[in-house]
Structure formats: C-alpha cells, structure tokens
Amino acid sequence: MRSQGKLVNTEAGLVSRRIFADQEIYRLEMERIFHRCWLFLGHESMIPRPGDYITNYMGEDPVIVWRDARGSARAFLNTCPHRGNKVCLYDVGRAAALTCSYHGWTFNSEGALVGVPSFEEAYYGQLDRTRWGLVEVPKVVTYGGFIFGNWDAGAISLEEYLGEFRWYFDNLIIHEEMGGLEVIPGCQRYSIVGNWKLFCDNFSGDHYHTPSTHASASRVGVGGGEARETGQGKYGYFEVALAPAHGLGGIFTDGSQYRRDLARAEELGPEVLAYVTERQRRLEERIKEIPAKPYGFSHGNCFPNLDMVGFSSALIDHDFLLCHPKGRDASEIWQWTFIERAAPDIVKDLAARSASRGQAPAGLFGQDDCENFERITENTLTPMADKLTFHYAMSVGYDGEWPGHEEWHTQGLPGLVGPQNWETSQRRYYAYWAQLMGMEA
Ligand code: FES
Ligand SMILES: [Fe+2]
Structure with a gap:
C-alpha cells in the first residue's frame, strides 16, 4: 500500500478515493474489519x-x-x-x-x-x-433474536460493540414485549457496482442525499414524504452518531409518526388500531425516563455492513440489508424483511407487499441509490482518482454545537444527536475504519 499522507483525515473531513479502489486495502479489510468486527x-x-x-x-x-x-x-x-x-x-x-x-x-x-x-x-x-x-x-x-458472529476469539463483547446503538436496538427495533421481530420468509438479493463502504456510509447518516437522489420518488408520493427538505425543526428530523461507529437517522420526536400510524390504523380496522396503540403504550413505558419521545427511525448502519431501513412506522416493512463485499468495486445486498411478531396478519401482509417498493432492487429508492454508486465507482478507478478525495466535511467543528440545538427536543437520546444534514456519522464511520485498519486518521 502506498502512503501519501492520511487516507482518512477526520479533522478535515476528507477521505481518499483510494480506500474504495485499492486491491491491497480491500484485502486487508477482509482481515482487519471482517475478521474482527461482530x-x-x-x-x-x-x-x-x-x-x-x-x-x-x-x-x-x-x-x-x-x-x-x-x-x-x-x-x-x-x-x-x-x-x-x-x-x-x-x-x-x-x-x-x-x-x-x-x-x-x-x-x-x-x-x-x-x-x-x-x-x-x-x-x-x-x-x-x-x-x-x-x-x-x-x-x-x-441479542434480541439477532445472531451475530465474530472470528476474533478475543473480541470485545457484542454488547460493548453495539455500544450506544443498544438503546435504539432495544427500544426502537426489537419491541420485546410485542414478541420481538420475526422474518418474513425470503430474502431479496441483488448485485451492485460499488465498494461496500459506499453503500454503508450512505445508510449511516446521509439524509443529505434524499431530496436530490430521491426527488422523483418523493414527487410521486412513494415514501420520503416525512423528510423535511429544508430547515431543522425542534422535533426532527434528527441523525444520531453512536459510539463506536454506528449511525441512525430520520428520528422525529414530535409524535407525528405515531399520529400518522394511528390515522392509517383507523382505516385498517379495530385490530390494527389496538395493536398500534398498545405498541405505543409499551414504548412510552419503556422510555419514560428520558424527556425526548422518539417513535422510530428511517435508516441506519451497524458497523461495518449491516444497514437498516423502515423503522419509522409500525405499519411498514422493517428491513435489514447486509452489504457483502464482492471485490473492491462490487457488492451483493441481502435484504430481509421483518415485522413485529405480535402484529396482526393484515400488517404482516402490508409489510410483505411494501418490501419491494421502496429501498429494494425493484423499488424506487434502491435504484436511485445504486445508479449513483455505479457512477461514483467509475470515478474511483480512474488514473486521477488516486489524487482525489471525497468530501465529508459538512459542519466540521459544529459537532454538538449546531445553531439552534438548545431548542431541540432530543434530551436524553443516547449518542451525539445532530441535524438532518450532517456528515458526522460518516466521519466517525471512517475514523473507526481507519483505526481498525491500523491507519492514522
Ligand atoms: S469430501 Fe468434501 S471435498 Fe472431498
Ligand atoms: Fe438513498
């Protein structure tokens, strides 16, 4: 591996394009990331x-x-x-x-x-x-029904590795008192052009791309409608960076996601209404110690390659997407859909049907994203790429001090809570990646 300064410069928010294209770096990742992480x-x-x-x-x-x-x-x-x-x-x-x-x-x-x-x-x-x-x-x-493995017999415990993500896992994903989650049989698999990290850093906290990349989906009213395209309200749309290197986004604390589910549940009948109400009662009971009242989140990444989407509603598919590396410039996505065990059959049917429409190979969101990754990949493999970086420097120096943050209703949420437009989660993602790779960052 040639060294020409830092490949990951977290202070400046710059990441060399080489880390997405270098064969030797890719080979080392298999050993230092995938043989060490949960x-x-x-x-x-x-x-x-x-x-x-x-x-x-x-x-x-x-x-x-x-x-x-x-x-x-x-x-x-x-x-x-x-x-x-x-x-x-x-x-x-x-x-x-x-x-x-x-x-x-x-x-x-x-x-x-x-x-x-x-x-x-x-x-x-x-x-x-x-x-x-x-x-x-x-x-x-x-953990909570999710099976994790680690090749490193001396690795830190899974609980420690999940770190600040655990609180969100326990409260906004698993919903243990509702029986936890269950998989809807089947797995959507698709090959994409692009280094695995391109896909994963996007899920860790890139709300910024939504209004432009997914503009057409929003225009036809397919998902994404809840994302406020400008400004940062007191109650959402928040992103969260979670130690050691996980990230979630699309968190509202204004109760609007619950109210939207309630309105939909009323249309779907008394059984669904009772389910949504009970799920909320249990959630409120579980998180009563903290002032902020989140309902869910829209996207996330558990380092290194487990991505999530669809946790902002009780009435849609909750998806886990595992991004398998298949070479420096290719990945394979394995996507499983989950729903709460206690959900009425009508909700399970809705989840199964909605699973292919949004962030999926045949869905609008999945295709939008992957077209970008394909074009980016071409530009990581050119002769000029070695001299160039990617820019993850949005609001560098503002972490924790974003204008107006004192007004946000996010008190008690674990992790570093930030605005909808930031690149803090990505900076932490690459800082941890560099640390595991044995590089200075
Ligand atoms: S029995 Fe498996 S390779 Fe020979
Ligand atoms: Fe996207």
Missing part, C-alpha cells in the same frame, strides 16, 4: 428448530448458520476440510447432518466429521476424524 449472521426466526440452517457470508467467507441438536445457534465455514467444496448447497433448510457432494464426507450440526466413505479401506485407520470437523466461528451470540 457481523450479522441471521435471526432466530430464520432457524427456529434444531437442525434448521441458513447459509450466509462473513465478509467474503461463506458460512453455515446452524441450530445444533441441543438448540444452540452455531456458525461454520461453508467449506469442506477435505478439499474445499461447499458442504451446504442451499440457502435455507433443515438437516441433522450435511454430506459434501464431492467425496461424501458428512458433518453433523456440531460441525463434527461423522462420516467418511471407505474410512477403513481407504485410510487404513490413519485419519483422525476429530481433527477434520468444520471450522467453527469462535464467537456466536444472540
């Missing part, structure tokens, strides 16, 4: 019974997330220790054991090698089966 593996509702599994990726490494016979969620590299074939060939399924399609070695849900064809005749007793099980992810932890 990564989203799946959700309990995806593998409810012993033997249930899904396949996923941790960085570029394919993994099997498997509930073992005793009921614990575990994760294994999806590669046969014999000669490297994938052991599990399906996205989702249930099995007490999986047999590799190449030579037939068989592994149980604890990863143990339990079957070797011609074991006696071919190996003459020389193969120690206890040494040739699947490679297991050393740390797998479930």
Whole structure:
C-alpha cells in the first residue's frame, strides 16, 4: 500500500478515493474489519428448530448458520476440510447432518466429521476424524433474536460493540414485549457496482442525499414524504452518531409518526388500531425516563455492513440489508424483511407487499441509490482518482454545537444527536475504519 499522507483525515473531513479502489486495502479489510468486527449472521426466526440452517457470508467467507441438536445457534465455514467444496448447497433448510457432494464426507450440526466413505479401506485407520470437523466461528451470540458472529476469539463483547446503538436496538427495533421481530420468509438479493463502504456510509447518516437522489420518488408520493427538505425543526428530523461507529437517522420526536400510524390504523380496522396503540403504550413505558419521545427511525448502519431501513412506522416493512463485499468495486445486498411478531396478519401482509417498493432492487429508492454508486465507482478507478478525495466535511467543528440545538427536543437520546444534514456519522464511520485498519486518521 502506498502512503501519501492520511487516507482518512477526520479533522478535515476528507477521505481518499483510494480506500474504495485499492486491491491491497480491500484485502486487508477482509482481515482487519471482517475478521474482527461482530457481523450479522441471521435471526432466530430464520432457524427456529434444531437442525434448521441458513447459509450466509462473513465478509467474503461463506458460512453455515446452524441450530445444533441441543438448540444452540452455531456458525461454520461453508467449506469442506477435505478439499474445499461447499458442504451446504442451499440457502435455507433443515438437516441433522450435511454430506459434501464431492467425496461424501458428512458433518453433523456440531460441525463434527461423522462420516467418511471407505474410512477403513481407504485410510487404513490413519485419519483422525476429530481433527477434520468444520471450522467453527469462535464467537456466536444472540441479542434480541439477532445472531451475530465474530472470528476474533478475543473480541470485545457484542454488547460493548453495539455500544450506544443498544438503546435504539432495544427500544426502537426489537419491541420485546410485542414478541420481538420475526422474518418474513425470503430474502431479496441483488448485485451492485460499488465498494461496500459506499453503500454503508450512505445508510449511516446521509439524509443529505434524499431530496436530490430521491426527488422523483418523493414527487410521486412513494415514501420520503416525512423528510423535511429544508430547515431543522425542534422535533426532527434528527441523525444520531453512536459510539463506536454506528449511525441512525430520520428520528422525529414530535409524535407525528405515531399520529400518522394511528390515522392509517383507523382505516385498517379495530385490530390494527389496538395493536398500534398498545405498541405505543409499551414504548412510552419503556422510555419514560428520558424527556425526548422518539417513535422510530428511517435508516441506519451497524458497523461495518449491516444497514437498516423502515423503522419509522409500525405499519411498514422493517428491513435489514447486509452489504457483502464482492471485490473492491462490487457488492451483493441481502435484504430481509421483518415485522413485529405480535402484529396482526393484515400488517404482516402490508409489510410483505411494501418490501419491494421502496429501498429494494425493484423499488424506487434502491435504484436511485445504486445508479449513483455505479457512477461514483467509475470515478474511483480512474488514473486521477488516486489524487482525489471525497468530501465529508459538512459542519466540521459544529459537532454538538449546531445553531439552534438548545431548542431541540432530543434530551436524553443516547449518542451525539445532530441535524438532518450532517456528515458526522460518516466521519466517525471512517475514523473507526481507519483505526481498525491500523491507519492514522
Ligand atoms: S471435498 Fe468434501 S469430501 Fe472431498
Ligand atoms: Fe438513498
């Protein structure tokens, strides 16, 4: 890696274009980011019974997330220790054991090698089966139904890693008393042109792009209507930077999101109205200690590559988007839709239908964003790119001191709360990225 000054300059808010295009940096990311951070593996509702599994990726490494016979969620590299074939060939399924399609070695849900064809005749007793099980992810932890894994056995705890994001996770995502979330079966997957960080920093706090990138969607009335395009009200639209490097945005504290849901619930009938009212009663009870009254948020990122959208309403799809790196200039988005377990069926149907319309491969928002990322990527790969930066310097020096912030109704919200137009979350995202990469920032 060539060094020409800082690649990430948080003080100036400048990030070199090289970090989105350099092969060596990309290779190091696989080791220093994706082998050290807590990564989203799946959700309990995806593998409810012993033997249930899904396949996923941790960085570029394919993994099997498997509930073992005793009921614990575990994760294994999806590669046969014999000669490297994938052991599990399906996205989702249930099995007490999986047999590799190449030579037939068989592994149980604890990863143990339990079957070797011609074991006696071919190996003459020389193969120690206890040494040739699947490679297991050393740390797998479930938080509020969400399963995370970490390759680093010495990593900080998941709770510590989630940091200030935990409060929002507990109160605005999981809604535990409503039974938590459950996945709506299926996963929208799509390939995009662009380095994985371009996609993720956008979710961490880039409300700024909404009025221009998504202007056409707003004009035809598809989502985004709640975003105020100018000015910063006392009650919203707030962004939040959460230590160590997570970001959320689109938070209102004026009760308007709840009132909008109530009006819609009245149209949908008494069952939905009762659900929305009870959900709000529980939320108010949970967060009664703090003066601010948030209802939800519209977008977010849990470092490094778990993005979120659709948590501003009880009546729409809540989506988690995992941005898998597929090379320095390509990514694959895996998008799951969730809804509260306790939601009436009519709400679950609404969520399933709305999941493809907004931030989705066939939705207006997803296409708007990805066209930008494709054009940006071309401009990270040119001869001139090495000399150029990206500008994340909006309101540098104003963090915590934005004009008028004393009036905001955000008291008690964890993290650094800022205005709708800022780049603080992105600056913190890249500062943490640089720290993990061993670079000065
Ligand atoms: S590669 Fe799996 S059994 Fe040979
Ligand atoms: Fe967008």
